[in-house]
Amino acid sequence: xxxxxxxxxxxxxxxxxxxxxxxxxxxxxxxxxxxxxxxxxxxxxxxxxxxxxxxxxxxxxxxxxxxxxxxxxxxxxxxxxxxxxxxxxxxxxxxxxxxxxxxxxxxxxxxxxxxxxxxxxxxxxxxxxxxxxxxxxxxxxxxxxxxxxxxxxxxxxxxxxxxxxxxxxxxxxxxxxxxxxxxxxxxxxxxxxxxxxxxxxxxxxxxxxxxxxxxxxxxxxxxxxxxxxxxxxxxxxxxxxxxxxxxxxxxxxxxxxxxxxxxxxxxxxxxxxxxxxxxxxxxxxxxxxxxxxxxxxxxxxxxxxxxxxxxxxxxxxxxxxxxxxxxxxxxxxxxxxxxxxxxxxxxxxxxxxxxxxxxxxxxxxxxxxxxxxxxxxxxxxxxxxxxxxxxxxxxxxxxxxxxxxxxxxxxxxxxxxxxxxxxxxxxxxxxxxxxxxxxxxxxxxxxxxxxxxxxxxxxx
Amino acid sequence: xxxxxxxxxxxxxxxxxxxxxxxxxxxxxxxxxxxxxxxxxxxxxxxxxxxxxxxxxxxxxxxxxxxxxxxxxxxxxxxxxxxxxxxxxxxxxxxxxxxxxxxxxxxxxxxxxxxxxxxxxxxxxxxxxxxxxxxxxxxxxxxxxxxxxxxxxxxxxxxxxxxxxxxxxxxxxxxxxxxxxxxxxxxxxxxxxxxxxxxxxxxxxxxxxxxxxxxxxxxxxxxxxxxxxxxxxxxxxxxxxxxxxxxxxxxxxxxxxxxxxxxxxxxxxxxxxxxxxxxxxxxxxxxxxxxxxxxxxxxxxxxxxxxxxxxxxxxxxxxxxxxxxxxxxxxxxxxxxxxxxxxxxxxxxxxxxxxxxxxxxxxxxxxxxxxxxxxxxxxxxxxxxxxxxxxxxxxxxxxxxxxxxxxxxxxxxxxxxxxxxxxxxxxxxxxxxxxxxxxxxxxxxxxxxxxxxxxxxxxx
Numbered sequence: 001x002x003x004x005x006x007x008x009x010x011x012x013x014x015x016x017x018x019x020x021x022x023x024x025x026x027x028x029x030x031x032x033x034x035x036x037x038x039x040x041x042x043x044x045x046x047x048x049x050x051x052x053x054x055x056x057x058x059x060x061x062x063x064x065x066x067x068x069x070x071x072x073x074x075x076x077x078x079x080x081x082x083x084x085x086x087x088x089x090x091x092x093x094x095x096x097x098x099x100x101x102x103x104x105x106x107x108x109x110x111x112x113x114x115x116x117x118x119x120x121x122x123x124x125x126x127x128x129x130x131x132x133x134x135x136x137x138x139x140x141x142x143x144x145x146x147x148x149x150x151x152x153x154x155x156x157x158x159x160x161x162x163x164x165x166x167x168x169x170x171x172x173x174x175x176x177x178x179x180x181x182x183x184x185x186x187x188x189x190x191x192x193x194x195x196x197x198x199x200x201x202x203x204x205x206x207x208x209x210x211x212x213x214x215x216x217x218x219x220x221x222x223x224x225x226x227x228x229x230x231x232x233x234x235x236x237x238x239x240x241x242x243x244x245x246x247x248x249x250x251x252x253x254x255x256x257x258x259x260x261x262x263x264x265x266x267x268x269x270x271x272x273x274x275x276x277x278x279x280x281x282x283x284x285x286x287x288x289x290x291x292x293x294x295x296x297x298x299x300x301x302x303x304x305x306x307x308x309x310x311x312x313x314x315x316x317x318x319x320x321x322x323x324x325x326x327x328x329x330x331x332x333x334x335x336x337x338x339x340x341x342x343x344x345x346x347x348x349x350x351x352x353x354x355x356x357x358x359x360x361x362x363x364x365x366x367x368x369x370x371x372x373x374x375x376x377x378x379x380x381x382x383x384x385x386x387x388x389x390x391x392x393x394x395x396x397x398x399x400x401x402x403x404x405x406x407x408x409x410x411x412x413x414x415x416x417x418x419x420x421x422x423x424x425x426x427x428x429x430x431x432x433x434x435x436x437x438x439x440x441x442x443x444x445x446x447x448x449x450x451x452x453x454x455x456x457x458x459x460x
Numbered sequence: 461x462x463x464x465x466x467x468x469x470x471x472x473x474x475x476x477x478x479x480x481x482x483x484x485x486x487x488x489x490x491x492x493x494x495x496x497x498x499x500x501x502x503x504x505x506x507x508x509x510x511x512x513x514x515x516x517x518x519x520x521x522x523x524x525x526x527x528x529x530x531x532x533x534x535x536x537x538x539x540x541x542x543x544x545x546x547x548x549x550x551x552x553x554x555x556x557x558x559x560x561x562x563x564x565x566x567x568x569x570x571x572x573x574x575x576x577x578x579x580x581x582x583x584x585x586x587x588x589x590x591x592x593x594x595x596x597x598x599x600x601x602x603x604x605x606x607x608x609x610x611x612x613x614x615x616x617x618x619x620x621x622x623x624x625x626x627x628x629x630x631x632x633x634x635x636x637x638x639x640x641x642x643x644x645x646x647x648x649x650x651x652x653x654x655x656x657x658x659x660x661x662x663x664x665x666x667x668x669x670x671x672x673x674x675x676x677x678x679x680x681x682x683x684x685x686x687x688x689x690x691x692x693x694x695x696x697x698x699x700x701x702x703x704x705x706x707x708x709x710x711x712x713x714x715x716x717x718x719x720x721x722x723x724x725x726x727x728x729x730x731x732x733x734x735x736x737x738x739x740x741x742x743x744x745x746x747x748x749x750x751x752x753x754x755x756x757x758x759x760x761x762x763x764x765x766x767x768x769x770x771x772x773x774x775x776x777x778x779x780x781x782x783x784x785x786x787x788x789x790x791x792x793x794x795x796x797x798x799x800x801x802x803x804x805x806x807x808x809x810x811x812x813x814x815x816x817x818x819x820x821x822x823x824x825x826x827x828x829x830x831x832x833x834x835x836x837x838x839x840x841x842x843x844x845x846x847x848x849x850x851x852x853x854x855x856x857x858x859x860x861x862x863x864x865x866x867x868x869x870x871x872x873x874x875x876x877x878x879x880x881x882x883x884x885x886x887x888x889x890x891x892x893x894x895x896x897x898x899x900x901x902x903x904x905x906x907x908x909x910x911x912x913x914x915x916x917x918x919x920x
């Protein structure tokens with residue numbers, strides 16, 4: 001077996017440093033989730049296929065990883081499925097379970113299944129991996145973590161206000177200052193669709209409008225016309241081309257434009273409430289911005305739509321997103337339960353923090369001190385000290401293999417250097433007699449001989 | 461869709477309280493792992509089937525969950541696999557990936573794959589779920605967490621010493637005092653096999669000997685004879701029936717018994733070293749015990765064998781185990797790398813802590829204070845205070861929906877009660893005018909009106 005083993009494409013091994021960095025981000029998010037009163041749940045990695053299939057569209061169904069039934073799974077298969085060699089027809093006969101594709105559908109399933117134990121409104125967070133059989137590419141993996149916070153069972157717009165604050169709190173805590181929280185509302189998009197008189201062209205419209213910065217008003221108009229949006233409609237929504245000023249001022253412009261759309265006006269009212277509350281409460285480091293081109297998840301969001309952009313200057317897609325869906329649990333038989341939630345894109349946030357060099361030094365700190373192993377007696381002397389250090393919360397280790405030569409001494413020192421352990425203890429016969437320890441600072445190169453108490457003081 | 465949704469058998473949803481309890485255990489284990497210098501890694505949930513298959517025996521292969529290839533997976537299948545409807549033959553043709561069955565094989569794969577980046581000896585820990593298509597039963601699940609710490613690349617017995625200390629440290633930190641760390645050594649078992657002159661009867665022998673407490677010497681002898689162990693062999697190992705005294709004293713008895721077995725004597729020497737080191741270093745709350753009937757993982761362990769029993773009086777199988785394997789990575793082409801490791805049984809530990817009522821009260825503490833929502837203005841006033849409280853690390857929430865009647869007021873108070881939120885804030889017009897907050901202690905039933913500063917002080 002000379003061939004080096006490998007892992008499936010689109011998956012990753014995480015080294016100690018990578019785990020430490022990811023844990024730092026996840027712990028920061030978790031701390032804020034909890035501070036905002038969200039409670040953790042966890043759901044199984046695989047669900048019954050019937051729970052997942054048909055919830056993410058045809059493309060989604062294809063991207064769900066299916067688990068083969070155990071045992072003689074072919075025993076129950078109807079003959080014609082073989083004869084036709086039809087994978088799609090065979091799959092439901094040989095696979096009953098599938099890996100979770102996101103956290104939202106399992107959460108909806110959880111809420112319905114446990115509705116009698118849950119006290120509503122229910123604020124839950126969930127940080128677990130999901131799996132998608134997508135074609136892997138830079139920054140897109142087949143296994144990745146989602147970090148979601150949602151509230152179910154309340155229509156209150158204070159939830160949206162709180163999610164803006166929560167985004168701000170998390171990114172401030174991560175020292176990722178200057179992110180832009182973009183907001184839109186499905187009802188404003190519906191209003192625009194009414195105004196342009198073609199709701200089926202809405203996506204084409206927002207996609208084109210989104211290019212305003214790049215291709216200018218003329219380019220956008222050209223693209224809209226090419227997509228079949230009439231010149232008359234374009235004239236009507238002309239104010240959108242020059243939407244400017246603060247969140248509140250832009251909402252005023254929209255108010256004129258969407259005056260005849262009841263739905264549109266409701267969207268404006270909602271955003272006005274959220275914007276005014278946030279203006280009054282203040283944000284630490286994020287900016288809140290209206291973005292009428294924001295149309296993510298158009299199919300399921302019914303109210304607020306969120307998306308977070310990395311600080312200016314960092315090339316990166318959205319690092320978070322979310323929105324409100326009026327009927328989260330209807331698919332599982334519990335209608336009229338409103339949900340609103342946001343998600344944090346762990347992988348992308350890690351890339352941004354890496355690029356901006358914002359991981360705190362402590363994140364990757366491991367062992368603080370390595371005791372050189374001179375031999376059996378010295379090792380026992382060391383282990384007694386190590387026990388005391390660990391009790392004090394100091395990460396201490398003995399080099400496991402005892403010294404066999406001067407060359408081996410160098411090997412132990414090199415081990416400390418390679419692992420970037422900042423301190424080394426040399427404790428031989430003399431130190432044992434005097435009940436002392438020679439502490440070497442690997443960076444400064446200096447060393448001093450101290451008692452255990454002083455040692456603890458130095459290392460703490 | 462009237463049918464309530466469910467989850468696959470053998471899997472579990474974890475409610476907020478359950479997640480909190482499990483996190484408490486995992487965080488405690490993680491803290492000690494880190495304090496002992498172990499570094500975290502994470503591997504993908506699924507591996508290439510070739511990495512896993514054939515590593516756990518035939519039964520293991522059957523219990524591995526296989527993932528169906530994506531797309532038209534039948535396209536590449538050879539015709540006769542269909543014709544025969546042979547599941548076993550078809551599986552490798554339609555499935556290339558499988559869910560991880562344990563953390564040891566993926567770790568061995570990781571070490572070989574990343575051998576050039578790893579500084580040996582490498583102390584790693586890993587806490588991730590594993591999946592087994594086992595028949596679910598009480599305490600046995602199809603998805604469960606393993607918490608493993610291993611060292612590779614060192615033969616030093618100080619590792620074994622450290623693992624005994626680590627078990628002691630974790631269970632002491634969990635306040636689970638009085639666990640028994642049982643130790644044996646594969647070499648002692650080999651020695652016994654030599655002495656009874658039948659290495660193929662070793663398991664029968666240890667299984668019978670293990671029943672000594674229950675069925676007595678006579679019963680054990682009877683069972684051994686029934687299994688084909690000769691009366692002569694039984695006479696020879698008679699000292700094992702009355703093995704008594706301290707770890708060291710028992711080793712002395714074994715020394716006489718296994719005097720002619722070189723391997724056996726080596727096992728005694730190893731255990732003597734470990735026992736003497738532990739006697740010299742001391743344990744906080746665990747007991748270290750020799751158990752010559754301990755034969756778990758006989759197939760792969762080559763040196764030390766560990767198993768941890770819950771404190772006396774608690775009915776529960778082992779809550780941890782491990783051992784040394786001389787050749788961990790040979791299966792992936794990197795021979796002669798010794799590994800030694802231990803594992804913590806999260807689910808069973810949780811059950812024991814639950815039974816002994818040892819979860820700290822703080823474990824399940826959630827939101828500290830709920831602000832009653834009297835209306836829009838009051839809610840904004842509340843949200844400003846909540847912002848300050850959260851900045852101080854106090855978990856505070858606004859009831860999201862505003863009050864519409866006196867009945868609704870009661871609903872909000874009931875919400876606080878059901879969620880066991882200990883404090884509620886009532887802040888209406890009067891409080892807003894006076895810049896105060898009326899704080900109600902839900903347990904004591906008392907209330908007082910205070911400024912924000914005093915409020916923070918009370919709640920912190």
